[in-house]
Amino acid sequence: MLAFILKRLFYAIPTILILIVFSFLLMHSAPGGPFSSDRPLPPEVLANIEAKYHLNDPLIKQIWTYVTGVVTQFDFGPSFQYKDRTVNEIIGQGFPVTLTYGTISFLVAVFFGCALGITAALNQNSWLDYLAVGISIGAQVLPNFVMAPILVLVFTLWLGWLPGGGWNGGQWQYLIMPVIALSTSFMASIARIMRSSLLEVMHSNYIRTARAKGLTKREILFNHALKPALLPVISYLGPTFVIMITGSVVVDLYFTTGGIGQAFVNSALNRDYSVMMGITILIGCLTILFNLIVDVLYAWIDPKIKL
Amino acid sequence: MKNSYSWVLTTALTLSLSASSVLADLHPVTNEVLADEQIFTYRVGDEYASIDPQLAEDVQGGEFIRDLFEGLMNQNSDGDLVPGVATHFDVNDDNTIYTFYLRDNAKWSDGEPVTAGDFEYSWKRLADPATASPYSWFAEEMGLENVEAVMAGDMDTSELGVTALDDHTLEVRLENSMGHFPLMTTSEPTFPSPQWTVEEFGSDWTKPENIVSNGAYVLTEHVPQERSVRSRNPMYWNDEATIIERVEALVISDESAALTRYLSGELDRTEVPSGQFNQLSTSHPNETVTFPRLCNYYYFVNLTESTHPALLDPRVREALYLAIDRDVITEAILQGGEFPAYSFTPEATANFLPPANPARDLTQAERNARAVALLDEAGYGGGAEIELDLLFNTSESHSKIAIIVSQMWKQTLGVTTVLQNMEWKTFLEARSNQEFDIGRAGWCGPYNMASSFLDLMSSDHPYNDAGYVNAEVDQLLTDAKVSEDPTANFTRIEEILATENPILPIYHYAGVYMMDDSLQNWPVNNVEQKWYSRELYFTAD
Numbered sequence: 001m002l003a004f005i006l007k008r009l010f011y012a013i014p015t016i017l018i019l020i021v022f023s024f025l026l027m028h029s030a031p032g033g034p035f036s037s038d039r040p041l042p043p044e045v046l047a048n049i050e051a052k053y054h055l056n057d058p059l060i061k062q063i064w065t066y067v068t069g070v071v072t073q074f075d076f077g078p079s080f081q082y083k084d085r086t087v088n089e090i091i092g093q094g095f096p097v098t099l100t101y102g103t104i105s106f107l108v109a110v111f112f113g114c115a116l117g118i119t120a121a122l123n124q125n126s127w128l129d130y131l132a133v134g135i136s137i138g139a140q141v142l143p144n145f146v147m148a149p150i151l152v153l154v155f156t157l158w159l160g161w162l163p164g165g166g167w168n169g170g171q172w173q174y175l176i177m178p179v180i181a182l183s184t185s186f187m188a189s190i191a192r193i194m195r196s197s198l199l200e201v202m203h204s205n206y207i208r209t210a211r212a213k214g215l216t217k218r219e220i221l222f223n224h225a226l227k228p229a230l231l232p233v234i235s236y237l238g239p240t241f242v243i244m245i246t247g248s249v250v251v252d253l254y255f256t257t258g259g260i261g262q263a264f265v266n267s268a269l270n271r272d273y274s275v276m277m278g279i280t281i282l283i284g285c286l287t288i289l290f291n292l293i294v295d296v297l298y299a300w301i302d303p304k305i306k307l
Numbered sequence: 308m309k310n311s312y313s314w315v316l317t318t319a320l321t322l323s324l325s326a327s328s329v330l331a332d333l334h335p336v337t338n339e340v341l342a343d344e345q346i347f348t349y350r351v352g353d354e355y356a357s358i359d360p361q362l363a364e365d366v367q368g369g370e371f372i373r374d375l376f377e378g379l380m381n382q383n384s385d386g387d388l389v390p391g392v393a394t395h396f397d398v399n400d401d402n403t404i405y406t407f408y409l410r411d412n413a414k415w416s417d418g419e420p421v422t423a424g425d426f427e428y429s430w431k432r433l434a435d436p437a438t439a440s441p442y443s444w445f446a447e448e449m450g451l452e453n454v455e456a457v458m459a460g461d462m463d464t465s466e467l468g469v470t471a472l473d474d475h476t477l478e479v480r481l482e483n484s485m486g487h488f489p490l491m492t493t494s495e496p497t498f499p500s501p502q503w504t505v506e507e508f509g510s511d512w513t514k515p516e517n518i519v520s521n522g523a524y525v526l527t528e529h530v531p532q533e534r535s536v537r538s539r540n541p542m543y544w545n546d547e548a549t550i551i552e553r554v555e556a557l558v559i560s561d562e563s564a565a566l567t568r569y570l571s572g573e574l575d576r577t578e579v580p581s582g583q584f585n586q587l588s589t590s591h592p593n594e595t596v597t598f599p600r601l602c603n604y605y606y607f608v609n610l611t612e613s614t615h616p617a618l619l620d621p622r623v624r625e626a627l628y629l630a631i632d633r634d635v636i637t638e639a640i641l642q643g644g645e646f647p648a649y650s651f652t653p654e655a656t657a658n659f660l661p662p663a664n665p666a667r668d669l670t671q672a673e674r675n676a677r678a679v680a681l682l683d684e685a686g687y688g689g690g691a692e693i694e695l696d697l698l699f700n701t702s703e704s705h706s707k708i709a710i711i712v713s714q715m716w717k718q719t720l721g722v723t724t725v726l727q728n729m730e731w732k733t734f735l736e737a738r739s740n741q742e743f744d745i746g747r748a749g750w751c752g753p754y755n756m757a758s759s760f761l762d763l764m765s766s767d768h769p770y771n772d773a774g775y776v777n778a779e780v781d782q783l784l785t786d787a788k789v790s791e792d793p794t795a796n797f798t799r800i801e802e803i804l805a806t807e808n809p810i811l812p813i814y815h816y817a818g819v820y821m822m823d824d825s826l827q828n829w830p831v832n833n834v835e836q837k838w839y840s841r842e843l844y845f846t847a848d
Contacts, residue, residue, distance in 0.1 A: 031732060031736035036732055041441055044459045045440075045443050049439040049441060083362050083513075084511055085531065148564075149563065152567050165573075166533060256533055259532075262560075
């Protein structure tokens, strides 16, 4: 197990390096630059600025400087857009925000998604099944950019219960709407995967044997059916967790949480190279880490899988 | 006896105290009853990129800097010059040497006096190539002596035409005569920065825990992408006249989300989303505010080699200019109180006399008829041979306008338009490479003079992506810089533009806000929208 984990972590190094070089080249190939603006800068001014940010160096040298800065000092450089902030500060400020509402949304989505899926599967073709499937389809087709304004309309404008946006250090009133908006569609996907995988397990031979031996429904579910049925759900949850904790642009924009999702999109639009690279690397590392965790969980759940 | 004396004294004291507490709730000038809570909360669409006076170039940053710092001169609510840190100034006969006299009670928020040396340091900092300020072109605009050589790094900053003669006297030497120079000292890049703080903290000096400023407010909180708070500065020389205690700016990118939060009472001011003005002015008549701004929305015609050959004929350009029905665009599409534009310079600009413009006085049917005739005359009757690339950047209203204009050209002239919608930075690149026939542009004058628009028409202006060259216009602009009264020059340039039509003006912007009706003294007559929180106040309901 330990050897497996070490091997995977070792493989992560070239993966991240390729990610850095590829994103760097892709980013620089986009038209325009961080300092192109509506009123073009006089050439001597532009030259001063490019020299300050080392943008006049050859691309290969820029990549080298960047990678060595990241590896040796964990320094992701200054933001090109925000003059008094570094990339480390921007991520340090935005990531805890998305991590907070992302993790809560994840837990909410997993809990309600599994509950809906299990209820539907255990009561297949009954009204409970139709209700659960109906709820999850409804949640799936309602995208969060529609959901967010509706939530604000109801809870802020009509009922006056919740603030229409902001973060305020993550007080619970400010968390409710972002969590609902972010979790619903993931909850729906989890419910669908849970339902179909549990149905498949419940129709398998060993469950029939268990039933024939006179085990209660409860014993069958918790002792025999649930664990194997969770496998497809878990492989979905790994990347989903990364997506959720690195934030949703819609949630960040609409509820002005100050999260990292908005910073990522803004950096792409502003060609804020250093911020874009920083967040790309963060997402890359998290994806690799959680894929590894999923694999380890797999082995723990299903002894047939050898690492 | 002694007792009764002390009784009288106590009563008098009590009376005077209660009188002053009643007075404290009234506005000192207008005598209106003031609200108990004086906190102004408004929406900004984007996080500011910087609040360093010499580095900031965005509107949001500018609004912060005007509250946090104070320059030599300020603008009043009509946009006229009033004293700031300087109480007055002298100028020599040919408008090349200005001497500003600074008040002796101006202080930084750390208690240090504000001196002429602070301004000298800051202006040199603006031009210094080591600062690498994207706004350093403003130093060039100011025409300071030796500024070009300093910016290019060929000359030391000590050669720049600004010198502190003593702590309270600042001498400014200009390359050329410039009558409107004092107006420029109301612009944020000329505001002072505290040298000792800048040197101690480097680029971190503008963070709330480090910043030292000399304006009516200090920055007390900044949560990037969420909110920032500026609080009253007790060290400000005129602090007793300030009424608003705290100003909170909330970053809300989405206009509709901002409107919802305004309606739920979280904000005192926000922008009206495009197309919603009519409805909101009916439902909230006391809260919708609209006023002219010094901005122009226009299309410009590519006049370089890469253009469609038909566009090199001024008659074709005039036909395109005439066939745009501006009333439809302002009244049916934008609906925000915008003004149809027939000239480049907005009519609200100070000392600007628009030339007689026949197109303005015609009906649209007459304009269309004339446009068709012009196109015939140019040999492109029916318009079938003309297919134009119309370039604009992503935005709902840009795309609405581009669609309707292309439809107007198709219906009236038979000209086909291919719409090219691009993301902002890609758009800038395509525009500067002249990869278009017609391009969208918008321009807000950096100061209230016709030259802040018409300078764009000079053949060497960096914003002249259209490649328009006219020797007479260049000469008129050069002469205007040294002229006592350049009004006639500007009128003549507009006349030339009206015959050559290198640009097709569409509308002049209006400021369209939802504003709490107890918020008073918003400078609606200040066309540059230079507002200062210290002049605002809330009245009791």
